[in-house]
Ligand SMILES: O=C(O)CCC(=O)C(=O)O
């Protein structure tokens with residue numbers, strides 16, 4: 001529907017073909033959440049085919065549609081139009097579907113490449129600072145069971161903690177979020193809106209009454225050495241992506257002074273901890289666009305990165321994305337940590353440029 005509304009018929013044909021297939025296969029049993037019907041899907045698919053020059057296909061789908069809804073005048077008019085076009089042979093020859101050239105995303109090519117491949121991080125042979133270790137952060141709570149840390153990138157600084165949570169905790173968190181899931185929104189200049197560049201559902205786990213949530217807060221705080229108590233850290237946001245779900249390249253920190261991110265009055269989002277609560281069969285990696293690498297979904301692992309430099313400026317290198325899920329059901333949880341409360345935990349540097 002999003003592709004159709006954007007007049008991107010190249011993609012709407014693919015998606016609608018799949019919807020029609022699912023409707024046909026399941027009889028009347030498949031009822032998608034948006035209450036779409038076979039009828040709708042055929043209608044939009046016929047028009048998409050017409051727009052991409054496949055008049056013959058548009059005609060046969062419209063004829064099928066008319067069987068279901070014989071009194072639909074718009075459809076009969078379309079059938080007449082398609083028949084005339086075919087008879088006069090004046091329609092453009094079909095030369096295959098063309099990918100639209102996207103005007104709205106400058107980083108599209110890199111994003112798509114990183115979603116298909118892992119990009120090219122140097123290995124630790126090339127850069128010994130990209131090492132793996134058992135990390136306890138000097139914290140007594142981690143001494144007996146340190147985190148298995150993998151440094152993924154130095155600029156921006158991104159680390160991955162393997163087995164950050166257990167299967168049971170992940171299930172508990174998904175379970176708590178389930179009833180609260182709503183279409184995700186994004187922060188614009190001054191308010192939160194839904195956007196086609198973020199397709200997922202999410203829920204905020206307010207309060208850490210649930211034991212898994214408070215255990216998680218504690219673990220994040222031990223590992224990062226930061227203060228994650230609300231409002232220094234936001235509540236845990238649980239996100240669920242279905243097939244095709246994605247989050248196109250964005251920053252987690254606010255880039256406008258009027259952003260809703262500042263509503264907490266605790267400054268900008270200095271760091272992100274993102275936990276993978278599920279695996280997926282294909283797709284769904286997290287891509288760091290300018291840093292040129294992507295992290296495959298790794299169940300129970302967490303990634304951490306700094307969004308801001310020590311001087312408080314946003315780090316443009318943190319531009320990142322959640323790649324489209326190809327097969328599976330992807331769940332992540334975000335913990336965003338704010339600047340205030342960390343003054344003595346992440347100090348500024350003597351160099352104002354850092
Ligand atoms: O789902 C992902 O891999 C990335 C999610 C993300 O960047 C976000 O929710 O801000």
Ligand SMILES: [Fe+2]
Pocket residue numbers: 250251252320
């Ligand atoms: Fe993000």
